[in-house]
Amino acid sequence: MNNSELAKALNLTPVINVSGTMTYLGASIVVPQAIEAMTKILPEFVKMEELQRFASRTIARLTGSEAGFITASCASGISLAIAGCMTKDNLLAVEALPETAAPYDVVIQAGHNVSYGAAVDQAVRLTGARCVQAGQATQCQPYHLEQSINENTVAALYVVSHHVVEYGQLPLSLFCEIAHARGVPVIVDAASEYDLRRFLADGADIVLYSGHKFLGGPTSGIVAGKKELVRYAWLQNRGIGRGMKVGKESVYGAIAALEAWETRDHQRVRDNETRILDLWVAGLANIPGVQAAREADPTDNPLERCKITLDPTLTRTTAWDLAQTLAAGKPSIIVRDHLAEKGYFYLDPCNLHPGQEEVVLARLREALAAAREAPTAKKTAFAEILKQRQQAILRWPD
Ligand SMILES: *Cc1c(COP(=O)(O)O)cnc(C)c1O
Numbered sequence: 001m002n003n004s005e006l007a008k009a010l011n012l013t014p015v016i017n018v019s020g021t022m023t024y025l026g027a028s029i030v031v032p033q034a035i036e037a038m039t040k041i042l043p044e045f046v047k048m049e050e051l052q053r054f055a056s057r058t059i060a061r062l063t064g065s066e067a068g069f070i071t072a073s074c075a076s077g078i079s080l081a082i083a084g085c086m087t088k089d090n091l092l093a094v095e096a097l098p099e100t101a102a103p104y105d106v107v108i109q110a111g112h113n114v115s116y117g118a119a120v121d122q123a124v125r126l127t128g129a130r131c132v133q134a135g136q137a138t139q140c141q142p143y144h145l146e147q148s149i150n151e152n153t154v155a156a157l158y159v160v161s162h163h164v165v166e167y168g169q170l171p172l173s174l175f176c177e178i179a180h181a182r183g184v185p186v187i188v189d190a191a192s193e194y195d196l197r198r199f200l201a202d203g204a205d206i207v208l209y210s211g212h213k214f215l216g217g218p219t220s221g222i223v224a225g226k227k228e229l230v231r232y233a234w235l236q237n238r239g240i241g242r243g244m245k246v247g248k249e250s251v252y253g254a255i256a257a258l259e260a261w262e263t264r265d266h267q268r269v270r271d272n273e274t275r276i277l278d279l280w281v282a283g284l285a286n287i288p289g290v291q292a293a294r295e296a297d298p299t300d301n302p303l304e305r306c307k308i309t310l311d312p313t314l315t316r317t318t319a320w321d322l323a324q325t326l327a328a329g330k331p332s333i334i335v336r337d338h339l340a341e342k343g344y345f346y347l348d349p350c351n352l353h354p355g356q357e358e359v360v361l362a363r364l365r366e367a368l369a370a371a372r373e374a375p376t377a378k379k380t381a382f383a384e385i386l387k388q389r390q391q392a393i394l395r396w397p398d
Pocket of ligand 1: 116160
């Protein structure tokens, strides 16, 4: 069933996703290897411990870790890893969380305490620990981290993401050096990062990835790291991890996605994305007030996006209004608009089915032409957009 057949059967809006991997759109296109694996295992019984041991070996091979397991999401991976640092192998303490006998702190650079759709620090607080911020949003010096660590500190959390403040933060290797000198393990949230080895190589004790982002696996999370800490995190499945349970299909699907990643022809994928970007840039050239250009990923993933900047005096629409117009059409075209208030948005080529790039370009050109020719310019105040979004959130299920 393709997207529009599915949309018709369930009365949903057909979607073309040029925003990247978004939980609210169903994450990514799951690779055929993962779909096949999930289909195979669904009717069978397995010993989950054995299946997860198999996952551990695959994760170790791909990440260079000592051990690993699959959980429900990267967000649950954060909670489980932190909880493991708190309880170690004390099974009674595992059951007691989020209640603890003593206070526990997790240190994080203030500029890393962001939202990925939910707050990073809430993933920590779920365990019963407290998040202690080192430095200010725009700067964390070595002394900030050094002096944020005390006898209650059980872990130091580091976030790699386009969401974090992009300057003034400690590099991971220095962050690890400072934490390790004080006996504190480092947990890295690398949910969307393509590089499966770098963060452990830089000194992280546990690294967490999403299974459903770049890997194209089912909704899942990957926990990888030092064997002892991974075991402590694993034990949380008898405690707060129960509500983050992952099924056999997700474990096997995530393993299949990892293996597919290992053998994927990354150059071919990249070449296709470059072709799409060039098509968009060429197709948007010479439109009054529109600038389109390729831009590298901010966290150095090997991918580029098409940045589209509008001059509203010429386009007669703002970046956020144009994004909304595209999203309101059929199919709904969802652009990457988290920076729209700055006058631009991106088109991400990573989650397209063949031919959709042409639809995106045609619809963009159409919407820009309509805006130019409309009797009145469409320039909603950004504050108004914020209010509308909040109302829309609170309206569900209507
Ligand atoms: C997406 C994301 C998460 C959450 O990942 P899930 O697997 O969807 O829970 C956490 N951290 C960062 C930096 C992310 O980008």
